[in-house]
Amino acid sequence: MNTAKMDEIIEEVETGVSISHRAKAMQASPIRKLASIAEARKKKGIKVYHLNIGQPDLHTPDAVFEAIRGLDLPTIAYAPSNGLPQALTAWKNYFAHHSIQLDEKEIIITTGGSEAIIFALCAVCDTDDEVIVFEPFYTNYNGFASIANVRLRPVKLSISNGFHLPSLEEIERHVTSKTKAILICNPNNPTGTVYSREEVQRLVTLCQRHNLFLLSDEVYREFAYNTRATSVMDFPEIRDRSILLDSCSKRFNVCGARIGAIASHNEEVMQATFKFGMARLSVASIEQLALVPLLNSPEQYTQPIVEEFHRRRDAVCEGLKKIPGVTSYIPEGAFYIVIGLPVRDADHFSRWLIEEFEDKKETVLLAPANGFYATPNSGTNEVRLAFMLNVPDLQRSLEILRRALETYKN
């Protein structure tokens, strides 16, 4: 044993202090894991097209800044733990605009959709209880499950049907005595899939049959192209079992504002959530107020954003057709797609692409999709694309991807 190794061991014995297993087990973000390589590459003069991340590139509506500049508060005081009254009314109005009828007392404003999901998991699950998810799934669900000490039990979807849900029987096979809920994201991140009413109905039936909650992350609600996204609130038969998770981030281009909401007709769930809310006191007051005008009349703000992403979605689908060997489908919503690449290891390819490849001093950053699966060795030839660039840049990115795949094969 060499001295350095021994020193390391002695150091460890002396220190001895250790972080938790859950912290060690926690996965780093697959979306950001190649980001530092991208930064290094940029320093070498290579332009990088970011297809890896869901950070919207569009401007935040002026109404938000006007609201902020117009605030006249003597003190930035704690808001009530469920939310400021005028903000709760604005959320109620927003939901009503989408034919979702909720009282203010059935809504709690949260620090982004993230906190809404953590509260929901804590409200319905104890340690090691299980929640059914569909993989590939939004990778941060892993982080929320770690924080809440809950097990995610993934049901595998397939690119062959555009990542739509499997049969009721197939999903039912994953229900155990520990299962407390099903968690969906609809429209979906990372696949862009919009589940039909019939698909969600399968989950509703399962929730009734096995006494489960249905947690529905609907932050991409408006991003459903030529279709309407079904809400968990569309099913009165599970009025007591449905928990709606929401966020302003994407629809109003205010990701950094961290304003979300959790809503349910189940009084016990809302009381529990309120207690979790009291523990963290309140959500940032300024952003709660800044978004009131947008929530009160959402469509004028969301429509131009959704139209732009519709154009981008179409451009990506067109561009993908031109790349030989790529497996793809039409994502009905959101602004992501998971595609299959004609390579054995998409992780290796993505790293090579950002680290070594260039076409006219330009390259592309992708998010390898294996990080969006919980089951080992899944999605190994898949990547997620996020449509956070304008149409010409998206077209150029896909051209670079096409050329890179040609070079990589040789």
Add this chain to the structure above:
Amino acid sequence: MNTAKMDEIIEEVETGVSISHRAKAMQASPIRKLASIAEARKKKGIKVYHLNIGQPDLHTPDAVFEAIRGLDLPTIAYAPSNGLPQALTAWKNYFAHHSIQLDEKEIIITTGGSEAIIFALCAVCDTDDEVIVFEPFYTNYNGFASIANVRLRPVKLSISNGFHLPSLEEIERHVTSKTKAILICNPNNPTGTVYSREEVQRLVTLCQRHNLFLLSDEVYREFAYNTRATSVMDFPEIRDRSILLDSCSKRFNVCGARIGAIASHNEEVMQATFKFGMARLSVASIEQLALVPLLNSPEQYTQPIVEEFHRRRDAVCEGLKKIPGVTSYIPEGAFYIVIGLPVRDADHFSRWLIEEFEDKKETVLLAPANGFYATPNSGTNEVRLAFMLNVPDLQRSLEILRRALETYKN
């Protein structure tokens, strides 16, 4: 069995869905539990002096609003998960101002001190691991422990020595094989106690001896009257074991901004915290930026606030001397005190005080202290007072309290 009862049972069988045990077990806030009675009383024309809650009544410094109005961002985008670079530098500068030397990479900005504590608990504890706290303690620690699925193991303090720490041996009796950390709040909420360097040294020794982390909630750092609050960062011998938890809320009167921080020299802890941070994406960008000028030169903003609370602390101590039978001490910091009342049940007295008593159409809202204890039947004759009123109102509140105690006895 009557029909209504049967319907209820059938309803339950049909619904069957149930929230988690941790949600059911979670305590409602003892600070706010009499608030609805107070509101009802106000509607009857009774003026209520709120001594129950730590919502500062002073104005937020203009610099915060100037910073907000001066923001020129095209998009409110996600901040980096650890914080915006200029905000991290401002926190570093703030800490340096208090002789705490930290690099930017040793700091992560959080959604209030609340999130800092949740992240710290998740980083160092797994389910059912234990954390030693000193009771009475900040009641929201219960909520954070519920969310993180961690057990708080309380060491009882006594009003007889102003809630200072017991001997090392007494604390050591509470260490078990499950203990992972000691969590202190210094200066203390709810007692106002400032632990001396020698007291914190006892905890440092215990952490070394039993391989524990020392988590120190120092959000009241500046509120130490005629003394200096000892920081966990003052002890290089536990450089790897110390985790600092902080918040701008009180010192800058920006409770509703929800800006806090977690800091540690332990790289593994910071990496774990960063992963939890990535899961919730980011902290509100506007508030991170709005507080930069204050963090960069804190004293001009904190000094007038601290001076005002010093005057209030003195006024409360003077006023309490005039109330026969009250047990009290000089709180060295923060803006709270836990006092013993000459009654058998302070909960009953507090409820009676807000529900029935009046003196010239005025009464007082208190926070019964039993809610600040985890051990059953503790602090039953104690209440917490928060100094959130100006000196004349505090004096008047204590006069009302004196008269109420006289009436209650008869």
